[in-house]
Amino acid sequence: MAERKIPQRTCVCCRTTHDKRDLLRVVKTPEGTVQVDTTGKVNGRGCYLCKDPACAARVLKTKPLSKFLGVPVGEEVYEKLKEVLLG
Template sequence: MKPRKVPQRLCVGCMEMKPKKELIRIVRTPEGEVLLDSTGKKAGRGVYLCVNKECLTKALKGHKLEKGLQQPLSEEVLERLKVGLGYENS
C-alpha cells in the first residue's frame, strides 16, 4: 500500500529528489535544441534542476547538463538558459 505521492525528480545540481513542481525542466528536443521547458511536457530528453542559481552552477561545474542531455551545450545555449531562468550575469 503505497500512498500516492507527488511525482519526484532528481535535481542534477544538488542530486536530491524534489517534487517535480519545484524543479525546472531543461529539455533537448528531437531536433537537438536545448530549451527551458516551462510546461514540463515537451518531447525529448530532459533533466531537472531546482529553481536556484546554486544548483545550476553545480550542474554546470559537474557537466551534469551535458551528461543528462547527452549533448554538449554551447555558450549561446547556456546564456539563453541563464537568461531564461533569470540568472543572467549580475
C-alpha cells in the same frame, strides 16, 4: 479522481529530490537540440535542475548538461538557465 501526489524528480546537479513543479526541465528534443522547458510540454528526453541559487551557480560554472543529455549544450542554453534560475 484527481491524483494528489506530486511527482518527484531528482536534480541532476546536486542529486536532491524535489516536487517536479519546483524543478526546471531541460530537454533534448528528437531533433537533437537542447531547450530549457519552462512550460513542461517540450517533447524529448529531459533532465531536471533545482532552483537553488547555489546549485544554479554550480551548473553555470561546471556546465554539466552535455554529459547528462549526450549532446553538446550551447552557451545560449546556459544563458537561458541563468535568466530563469537566477532572474
